Amino acid sequence: MTDIDGAIEVETLHMTMRFGAFTALDDCSIHIKPGSFHALLGENGAGKSTLVKCMMGFYHATSGEMLVNRKEARIADPKAAHTLGLGMVYQHFTLVPSLTAAENLVISREDAPQVINWRAERAALQAFMAKMPFQVPLDQPVRALAAGEKQKLEILKQLYLGRRFLILDEPTSVLTPDEADEVLGHVRKLCEDGIISVLMITHKFREVTAYADEVSVLRRGKLVGSGKVSDLTHADMAAMMMGDATLAEPGERTGGAGAPVLQVQGVRAQDRSGHKGIEIANLTVHAGEIVGIAGISGNGQMELMEILTGQRALLSGQVLVQGAPYGASRKEAFSNRVRYLPEEPLQNACAPRMSVTENIAFRSFDVHDGSKRFWLSPRDMRDRAANLVSAFKVKTASLDSPVQSLSGGNVQRAVLARELSGEVDLLVISNPCFGLDFSAVSEIRARIMSARNKNAAILLMSEDLDEIMELSDRVLVMSEGRIAHDTPIAEADIATIGHYMGGHA
Amino acid sequence: MENDLGLWVIPLAILGGAIRVSTPFLFVSLGEVLTERSGRINLGLEGTLVFGAMSGYAIAYLTGSPWLGVLAAALGGAFFGLTHGLICSLPRVNDIAVGIAIMILGMGLAFYFGKPYVQPVAPDLPSINFGWWSDVPQVKAALRVNVLFLIGAALAFGMWWMFRATKVGLIVRVVGDSTDAARAMGLRPALIRTLATAAGGAFAGVGGAYLSLFYPGSWNEGISSGQGLMAVALVIFARWNPIACFGAALLFGGAGALGPTLQSVGISEGYYLFFAAPYVLTLGVLIATSSPSRAMTGAPGELSITK
Numbered sequence: 169m170t171d172i173d174g175a176i177e178v179e180t181l182h183m184t185m186r187f188g189a190f191t192a193l194d195d196c197s198i199h200i201k202p203g204s205f206h207a208l209l210g211e212n213g214a215g216k217s218t219l220v221k222c223m224m225g226f227y228h229a230t231s232g233e234m235l236v237n238r239k240e241a242r243i244a245d246p247k248a249a250h251t252l253g254l255g256m257v258y259q260h261f262t263l264v265p266s267l268t269a270a271e272n273l274v275i276s277r278e279d280a281p282q283v284i285n286w287r288a289e290r291a292a293l294q295a296f297m298a299k300m301p302f303q304v305p306l307d308q309p310v311r312a313l314a315a316g317e318k319q320k321l322e323i324l325k326q327l328y329l330g331r332r333f334l335i336l337d338e339p340t341s342v343l344t345p346d347e348a349d350e351v352l353g354h355v356r357k358l359c360e361d362g363i364i365s366v367l368m369i370t371h372k373f374r375e376v377t378a379y380a381d382e383v384s385v386l387r388r389g390k391l392v393g394s395g396k397v398s399d400l401t402h403a404d405m406a407a408m409m410m411g412d413a414t415l416a417e418p419g420e421r422t423g424g425a426g427a428p429v430l431q432v433q434g435v436r437a438q439d440r441s442g443h444k445g446i447e448i449a450n451l452t453v454h455a456g457e458i459v460g461i462a463g464i465s466g467n468g469q470m471e472l473m474e475i476l477t478g479q480r481a482l483l484s485g486q487v488l489v490q491g492a493p494y495g496a497s498r499k500e501a502f503s504n505r506v507r508y509l510p511e512e513p514l515q516n517a518c519a520p521r522m523s524v525t526e527n528i529a530f531r532s533f534d535v536h537d538g539s540k541r542f543w544l545s546p547r548d549m550r551d552r553a554a555n556l557v558s559a560f561k562v563k564t565a566s567l568d569s570p571v572q573s574l575s576g577g578n579v580q581r582a583v584l585a586r587e588l589s590g591e592v593d594l595l596v597i598s599n600p601c602f603g604l605d606f607s608a609v610s611e612i613r614a615r616i617m618s619a620r621n622k623n624a625a626i627l628l629m630s631e632d633l634d635e636i637m638e639l640s641d642r643v644l645v646m647s648e649g650r651i652a653h654d655t656p657i658a659e660a661d662i663a664t665i666g667h668y669m670g671g672h673a
Numbered sequence: 674m675e676n677d678l679g680l681w682v683i684p685l686a687i688l689g690g691a692i693r694v695s696t697p698f699l700f701v702s703l704g705e706v707l708t709e710r711s712g713r714i715n716l717g718l719e720g721t722l723v724f725g726a727m728s729g730y731a732i733a734y735l736t737g738s739p740w741l742g743v744l745a746a747a748l749g750g751a752f753f754g755l756t757h758g759l760i761c762s763l764p765r766v767n768d769i770a771v772g773i774a775i776m777i778l779g780m781g782l783a784f785y786f787g788k789p790y791v792q793p794v795a796p797d798l799p800s801i802n803f804g805w806w807s808d809v810p811q812v813k814a815a816l817r818v819n820v821l822f823l824i825g826a827a828l829a830f831g832m833w834w835m836f837r838a839t840k841v842g843l844i845v846r847v848v849g850d851s852t853d854a855a856r857a858m859g860l861r862p863a864l865i866r867t868l869a870t871a872a873g874g875a876f877a878g879v880g881g882a883y884l885s886l887f888y889p890g891s892w893n894e895g896i897s898s899g900q901g902l903m904a905v906a907l908v909i910f911a912r913w914n915p916i917a918c919f920g921a922a923l924l925f926g927g928a929g930a931l932g933p934t935l936q937s938v939g940i941s942e943g944y945y946l947f948f949a950a951p952y953v954l955t956l957g958v959l960i961a962t963s964s965p966s967r968a969m970t971g972a973p974g975e976l977s978i979t980k
Contacts, residue, residue: 247859262857264850265974267843275843276858284838 175202175365176237176253176333178223183232185218192218194389195232200333200382202237203362205355207376207397208369209409210386211606216369219386220335223367224256225249236333250278255331257322259338265311269304269321273328296328302354315464316347323355327364336368340375344464345633345666352379371409373402387411410606422621425641426455428491429594429625432475435485439471439649446471446649448485453594458616458626460640461651462633464669468649469629470511473598476627477508489594502531504594507587509580511599517583520572524564525553527571528586560585561611577608584612588619595619598629613639633662633669647671682811683934689815690930691923692822693888697722697880697897699825699922701904703832704876706915708754709908710836711869712849712862712975713761716772718877719901720779721753725881727787730892734795739886742795743821746882747875753779754874758867768977776901790892798887821883825919828876832915845869849973877901903955910958912971928954 178200185193193215200206210216222229225243234241236252243249263272274280274289290306297303304313304321313321319339326334336355340348356379358364370376376383377397384394385408393408432451439446446468453459463469474480476487478496487494489504500506510516518527526533529549534541536548553567562581564574571579580600587595597616601609616639620626629646630636636643643660645653645668653668655661701718708715715721725746733742757775761768801823804816835842848855848865855862880900885892907925911917932948 258857260853262851262854264847264854266850266971267846271843275840275847280840280843282840284840284843286838 174332175359175362177202177235177365178254178333178367179235179238180219180223181233181235183219183222183229183234185215185222185227186230192389193222193229196386196389196391197232198384198391198394200365200367202365203359204382205359205366205368205380207380207383208367208386209371209373209376209383209405210369211371211409214386214409215389216386217337218389220256220337220367220369223249224254224335250329250331253330253332254335255326255329255333256335257319257326257337257339259341261310261318261322263310263318263321263325266309268307268309269313270306272310272321273306273325276325276329293328297324300324300327301357302350314347315342315466316344316351319343319347319351320354323351327358332363333365334367336366338369338371340370340372342465342631344670345662346670348375349378355379373405376405377402385409420621421617421641423456423623425457426623428452428454429489430476430596430627431488431491433486433488435475435487436483437471437475437480438483439468444468444649445483446475448472448475448651451644451651453625453627455593455625456620456623457641458620458628458639459642459644460636461627461629461644461646462636462665462669463629463631463646465631467646467669469598469631469646471649472646473508473510473596473629476596477510502535505591506594506596507531507592509583509587509595509597509600511602513583514572514576514579517587518571518579521570523568524557524562524571524574524582525549525567528553528556528582531586531589556585556589557582560615577604577612580604580608580612584615588615592619592622592624595624595626597626599631600628601630601632601635633665637662645669682938685811685815686934686937687927687930689811689817690934691927692815692818693926694929695922695926696819696822696825696883696888697900698904698907698925699822699829699919700880700883701877701901702907702911702918702922703825703828703915704750704754704873704880705904705908706873706911706913706918707832707845707876708870708873709976710849710913710973711845711866712852712973713758713866713870714768714772714905714977715754715757715775715870715873716769716902716905717753717757717775717779718772718874718904719897719899720776720783721750721874721877722779722881722884722901723897724753724779724783725750725878726885726896727783727790727881727892729878729882730795730885731787731790733882733886734790734793737796739796739798739882742886743798743879743882746878748878750878750881751871751875753878754871755867757874758870761870762863762867784894787892787894791894794891795886797890798883800887819883819887821879821887825922829915829919836915846973849975852975877904899952903951906955906959909962909972913973914971925951925954 181197183193183196196219208216218227221227223234225245225248234243241252270290270293273293274284293306302320304317304324310318339351343351352375355366359366368380380397382395383397383400383405385392385405387409430453432448435448437446461469471480475482476496489506494500494504514520529552532552533544533549550567557564557567560581562585563578571582574582600612600616616626628639637660640657643655643657643665644651645665647668648671653665701722705715705718728749729742729746732745733739753775757771760766760771798819798821800817800819802817804813807813836846844860844865847858848860848862852862884896903925907921908918911921928950931950932944935944935947
């Protein structure tokens, strides 16, 4: 532990970072006062992570300087940042899953002893924990901790290491609303007590208004606005983030639910770890309806997707499509017009090294006028791909480029083009907008809505509660492998849903 | 049988055999545990084992000291491990493929350099007689325990302690479980993996020296019969726990002793089938511990087979 005491003041002055001809960060000056909770807003690619990486010494800024406690600081590498008391909590946990919390804390220390005297270390850890506003169990492997506990442990680890200025990179992206409130509440308390200052990267306005004192907004590498949170509304902040870009509105909802298309009845299966079971007593999706499944990742959504795509064996129960048992073979999917959009489509729905044309042809390459064909027709494949690429605005260098060379949003569009072309009766989607920027997100959501309006039955699994609330006609909550809650959208209440997501209700 | 032990000879011989046969399994699997806990697989340990057997035998013969032979085998093994580790540190290199190449290289080099040592007789490693209290020759034979077996047992417990309560042990586990976390901590995963792989190779080399210097106690080209590969299965069975490796090595050793035991009590028909017992056990273990729908528990997160 270092001997730095109390919150640190950090200021960047005219910081600029260029990668070749591309300016990722342009003359950015922000000031984080000691003990303040400062939010950093911006879209994907706005330069937020470039800025914090410069502050932490992962990058060396092309020009500009940084002040730590009003003294100029040259930060050569992350170690130098650590010695100054600067620390960062990454978006993805950097705890080691198989080590216990205590082992994680001790081994992260620079001066960890060669032979660890666990009795002494444990006493020291308990003394440290007693001074903290929140605790985590020390003896369980981190793997067994809930996401909120892990996030708390990450923050405790920074304090344990003596860091007094923390950068939090989207700290609540994997937490339930309740967990997020708890963690951020504790962080705010630490700031108010003058123990730390915080710079939090986020794009959730609600968290900015509820917890932060000040906010800075980046757009295309430039600081476009900053100020006290109390002086700004959500609309002000959104306007700063978006600039003059316009968004595609999700289409109007037309028509109501029709006949049941997908029925999952009394299904039991094992989950990935083999310790917990998946149990879906009854799940029905009707034509012309979007059923949204909310839930924290790891509560069985992935397994449910695998059940529906035939990748996971059932212990009992059945899946029916249009009233007939459905085994998810290619033939059944084709005749029932079932389509899938799994999460991380590059890995789960594409052959990454095959071309855009070939990937788009996966559903249709062996079919011609409704019958099977043996010889492929490269020209038909190409024409079809060309049509879909332009209809779905897929940006690709050429139709022959490998699909892995496309950006995330364009891979998503290409897969959506393949899956939504022709008539669709049932569409199963998982996290369609994860990691995409605003304009791609709104376009993809509009496509999903228009498929619904064309009478497709849609099952949407998403960790993004806003997405569920925006698109769904009916909201379910999945928790510990079960459907814990089922409500029409008109009666859906974020707080109640949050409780069910956390498994509390 | 002159002492009227009757069928008791069989379990007794299996116990003795287990102690005798298990030592190479124990050393190779400890080496593999260390390597895999750091996040890498080394299938080349079979080749390392054979090379260790050859180099250990040759040096023991040339110097007259079996312990110098063991040292030479350990150095040779460390060299092979280091080679494997360095090659695998290069980008886009698959550790399974490199491991197979190292295995074949190790065996090839051992056969090439080992030709002159097939005939000569090297000194044996010493063993301790724990059966002094008994008059029964079978008991005496079963309890003649080699020093390397005891060292291996001590190392198993030592390694368990190392993973739990030393900085080095925790660092190896960190690197094996999450490269990202290791980087965030300022560790260099490639370097640590390479060192762990080299140390693991040294263990396998010592296992080889045991083969040629104690049991069966001579150098020939068919000396290993796949122990190095079976040890990989054994590590999975032992869930990457060094102490469990010790138990599993005894089990495999016992299975390996089944054939010779039955032969010695005069069962002449079909005993060859029992020579296959360790291989059947390997298959059985792999099938029993596999699951199409479950992730492996206890497996280091960075291992290429579990990703």
